[in-house]
Amino acid sequence: MTSLxxxxxxxxxxxxxxxxxxxxxxxxxxxxxxxxxxxxxxxLARKAFAPAPPPFPLLHVDTRWKFRAMYEFRDRMAKETGMxxxxxxxxxxxxxxxxxxxxxxxxxxxxxxxxxxxxALNRHGFDAAFGGARRDEEKSRAKERVFxxxxxxxxxxxxxQRPELWKLYNTRKHKGxxxxxxxxxxxxxxxxxxxxxxxxxxxxxxxYAAERPVVERDGALIMVDDDRMPLEPGEVxxxxxxxxxxxxxxxxxxxxxxEADTLPAxxxxxxxxxxxxxxxxxxxxxxxxxxEKKKQEGYx
Amino acid sequence: xxxxxxxxxxxxxxxxxxxxxxxxxVSAAWKAFREGGWEAVSVKPRGRRKGSGDALGAAQRxxxxxxxxxxxxxxxxxxxxxxxxxxxxxxxxxxxAIEHWWAAQGLTVPCRDLHDLEKRRxxxxxxxxxxxxxxxxxxxKAGGECWQGGVRVVPAAGDRPRCYQxxxxxxxxxxxxxxxxxAPVADxxxxxxxxxxxxxxxxxxxxxxxxxxxxxxxxxxxxxxxxEFHLINVPPATPxx
Numbered sequence: 001m002t003s004l005x006x007x008x009x010x011x012x013x014x015x016x017x018x019x020x021x022x023x024x025x026x027x028x029x030x031x032x033x034x035x036x037x038x039x040x041x042x043x044l045a046r047k048a049f050a051p052a053p054p055p056f057p058l059l060h061v062d063t064r065w066k067f068r069a070m071y072e073f074r075d076r077m078a079k080e081t082g083m084x085x086x087x088x089x090x091x092x093x094x095x096x097x098x099x100x101x102x103x104x105x106x107x108x109x110x111x112x113x114x115x116x117x118x119x120a121l122n123r124h125g126f127d128a129a130f131g132g133a134r135r136d137e138e139k140s141r142a143k144e145r146v147f148x149x150x151x152x153x154x155x156x157x158x159x160x161q162r163p164e165l166w167k168l169y170n171t172r173k174h175k176g177x178x179x180x181x182x183x184x185x186x187x188x189x190x191x192x193x194x195x196x197x198x199x200x201x202x203x204x205x206x207x208y209a210a211e212r213p214v215v216e217r218d219g220a221l222i223m224v225d226d227d228r229m230p231l232e233p234g235e236v237x238x239x240x241x242x243x244x245x246x247x248x249x250x251x252x253x254x255x256x257x258x259e260a261d262t263l264p265a266x267x268x269x270x271x272x273x274x275x276x277x278x279x280x281x282x283x284x285x286x287x288x289x290x291x292e293k294k295k296q297e298g299y300x
Numbered sequence: 301x302x303x304x305x306x307x308x309x310x311x312x313x314x315x316x317x318x319x320x321x322x323x324x325x326v327s328a329a330w331k332a333f334r335e336g337g338w339e340a341v342s343v344k345p346r347g348r349r350k351g352s353g354d355a356l357g358a359a360q361r362x363x364x365x366x367x368x369x370x371x372x373x374x375x376x377x378x379x380x381x382x383x384x385x386x387x388x389x390x391x392x393x394x395x396x397a398i399e400h401w402w403a404a405q406g407l408t409v410p411c412r413d414l415h416d417l418e419k420r421r422x423x424x425x426x427x428x429x430x431x432x433x434x435x436x437x438x439x440x441k442a443g444g445e446c447w448q449g450g451v452r453v454v455p456a457a458g459d460r461p462r463c464y465q466x467x468x469x470x471x472x473x474x475x476x477x478x479x480x481x482x483a484p485v486a487d488x489x490x491x492x493x494x495x496x497x498x499x500x501x502x503x504x505x506x507x508x509x510x511x512x513x514x515x516x517x518x519x520x521x522x523x524x525x526x527x528e529f530h531l532i533n534v535p536p537a538t539p540x541x
Binding site for chain 2: 211213231232238
């Protein structure tokens with residue numbers, strides 16, 4: 001009997017979770033945030049249901065503030081995979097022109113992401129949503145189960161979670177409940193990079209180091225991705241060789257200075273790093289909007 | 301290398317010429333090799349590390365760091381080693397000593413070889429031929445000057461904190477610089493540009509790397525008013541460069 005590598009074991013586990021969800025739920029959807037975890041999740045979904053395309057659509061909860069490269073990549077991937085891509089933007093957010101600069105990261109995240117996600121799930125009636133969260137990202141994600149049950153109001157109760165012993169998942173839902181499913185829960189950031197390298201999975205070029213225009217905000221390097229970014233009087237963005245470990249809304253996502261412009265170089269950098277990729281997310285440092293609080297309120 | 305050359309049958313004179321070592325050093329290495337093999341041959345960089353000497357005292361080094369953060373006397377666009385040497389009090393310091401101190405502090409920036417770029421069949425070569433050469437020809441024809449420059453973040457070294465270095469390469473690649481504790485703003489750049497114009501009293505072509513001036517209305521406005529100043533942004537490096 002041949003033994004599987006740790007990546008093959010993780011892959012098999014994720015595929016099993018995806019198939020379990022498709023077998024047990026009525027209307028699943030895959031949340032597609034266009035990042036590297038979404039790229040791996042999409043790749044695994046295609047493997048799980050090959051040769052047919054995955055039997056669920058992709059859902060992108062857009063905030064209008066993602067990097068331009070992410071939008072280009074999203075549309076390209078939807079075309080290449082042949083999957084339905086649903087894009088939802090909170091209409092109230094558009095009406096009130098909610099943005100990270102004038103309203104702050106907490107309100108922006110709450111309205112455009114949390115509320116936007118809840119609206120999209122309700123509108124389409126999805127009862128299960130795949131997400132690319134991993135336990136190593138952030139402490140509240142570490143304690144969340146693979147099958148995370150949400151009330152009809154999409155609230156998460158961290159004190160009421162189901163045991164998942166021996167990878168047996170209880171998928172029975174109460175009326176109105178939905179499930180957020182995290183097939184990559186047990187993966188680490190390094191696993192993700194190694195898998196991307198081995199499987200040659202396409203990712204957004206922002207993950208590779210390149211010279212990009214950035215400004216410093218509270219110690220974070222924020223890329224000036226378009227002319228909506230307000231600059232301080234007299235401020236001139238500097239071109240610095242940076243890359244992103246995580247991708248979100250560009251005004252809320254910090255870059256890191258790096259020379260890693262290839263996958264082996266990124267993996268080498270990962271082997272030496274001692275901080276979580278979420279260090280680069282401004283929203284995670286906002287104490288009034290901690291990840292656990294956001295998750296309880298319905299954040300992905 | 302000298303011993304290898306000797307092993308290949310070259311004379312001491314030839315080994316000395318090819319390796320750049322003196323004849324007595326080659327002979328000594330050859331003798332050591334014959335007596336004790338490769339382990340007996342001491343291989344170490346020649347001389348002491350640049351800037352590791354004590355040509356500059358602690359007070360002078362502190363003064364240099366402070367000067368570099370300030371604006372140099374007009375019309376100098378930025379500090380060069382000669383101007384810095386003249387400001388130092390106490391034991392006289394040569395411009396060369398200051399250049400060595402720059403090297404030890406990681407402040408030396410190599411000048412881009414434009415002649416080399418001209419021949420390259422890469423995107424950088426194309427950029428040079430399409431964007432730089434026509435402007436350079438116009439400026440040269442008008443008796444102006446071509447400068448290179450940029451801005452970069454220099455990590456902390458020794459007792460020098462991290463800084464933002466504004467640098468220029470003038471005639472024959474002479475290095476000029478300012479080292480600021482915070483990121484330069486439009487005023488810093490515009491002072492630099494204005495002084496370049498005043499000093500040259502002729503059109504200027506400046507190839508600049510590291511700042512995204514397109515996003516600065518102040519700089520764009522100034523450039524629109526000073527048509528004799530030709531600012532060319534050096535594009536980010538590409539893999540074929």
